[in-house]
Amino acid sequence: MAHDAGGPPFAAGSPAVAGAQQSNEVTLRFLAAPTDKGHSGSVDAGTVLEWVDKAAYAAAVGWAKTYCVTAYVGNIHFADPVNVGDMVEVTATIVYTGRSSMHIRTVVSSGDPKGGTPTMRSDCLVIFVAVGEDGRPVEVPAWVPRTEGEREAEAHAKARIAVRDEIVASMKRQEYTDAGTAERVVLRFLAAPTDVNWGGKVHGGTVMKWIDEAAYVCASRYCGRDAVAVFSGGVRFYRPLLIGDVVEVEARLVYTGTKGMHIAVHVRSGSPRGHELNLTTYCLTVMVARDETGTAVPVPRWEPVSDEDRRLWEHARELLEIRGKAPGGRLPNHLLGA
Structure with missing residues (x-):
């Protein structure tokens, strides 16, 4: 089930005109503010994911002309940091449409606001689903590629569908219990009114920021x-998260x-008046350690101890292999070493 993204109702491109296909692209531009500075000294990945979600939402709503919810955020590699004071450009382009879904390539670039060419910082595919007033999926206009570049982008999006399904299936097969011995943290709090989106639920980008913090x-x-x-x-949204819910974000190596x-x-949520928490979102994040200069450094090798440890270790390796099948989906080589 998709999650309400609820980005702002930006005008997504120019209106459709007779005999012409409406715009499939939105670009947001702004300065990275001092309040965007994270614990790393630059803008954290969670904030970048919030920007990605907002731009993709704007493109989706502009295309579908109805409310849209986040269903899935694909592999995103943070190539270089975004710094406070950078001019940031987030471009979201619809590259493929299903019956009610829109597959949106989102590129984040940034650079010196005084001039120069922005540098691409991250690139990922986001899937939104259009919904009606009853919350059920509704049909969207078909996107028809017209140039060779658009046809290639559509082909890449379609090629990722089978890979994504394989990733989701692999994730669903896993079980996380107290039998695991690896490093583990759990953050708990209430979803605040300031987390609200335009649909009255918690913003999808906010959920992704929580994921980054726990990781x-x-x-x-x-x-x-x-x-x-x-x-x-593999950021998969299963159900909406409500304002006032108890939120539990569990991160495990x-x-x-x-x-x-x-x-x-894993992100779980539920009413503070009850005892049950339901899975809202799940994903896998790769972190690297940095020294005082900001350079990535080796980390101690973790050795699985329990049967569950070994199963999840193999699961992580399997995800690396699955992602290698997608166009441009392979992780950097330094993350593949044993």
Whole structure:
């Protein structure tokens, strides 16, 4: 089930005109503010994911002309940091449409506001679903690629569908219990009114920021250093998260490469008047340790102890192999080392 993204109702491109296909692209531009500075000294991955969600929402709503919810955020590699004071450009382009879904390529670039060419910082595919007033999926206009570049982008999006289904199936097969012995943290709090989106639920980008925060705490505690996200993948939204809900964000180490710490994150929520928490979102984030200069450094190898440890370790390796099948979906080589 999709999650309400609820970004602002930006005008998404120009209106459709007779005989012409409406615009499939939105670009947001703004300065990275001092309040965007994270624990790493630059803008955290969670904030970048919030921007990605807002831009993709704007493109989706502009295309569908109805409310839209986040269903899935694909593999996103954070190539370089966004710094406070940067001019940030987030471009969201619809590259493929299903019956009610829109597959949106989102590129984040930033650079010196005084001039120069912005540098691409991250690139990912986001899937939104259009819904009606009753909350059920509704049909969207079909996107028809017209140039070779658009046809190639559509082909890449379609090729990722089978890979995404394989990732989701692999994640669903896993069980996380107290039998695991790896580093683990749990953050708990109430979803605040300031987290609300335009649909009255918690903003999808806010949920992704919580995921980044929990992964940071888990990774930093394990390696004893500052850590930053370099990759997030398979962010699947199962159900909406309501304002006032009790939120539980659990992050657990499942695998270490040479420098990368693979952290599985589950977000659960439920009424504070009850005892049951339901799974809202799940993903796997890769963090790297950094020294005082900001350079990535090796981390201690984690050795599985219990049967569950070994199963989740193999699961992380399997996800690496699955993602390698998608166009441009392979992780950097330094994260693949044993």
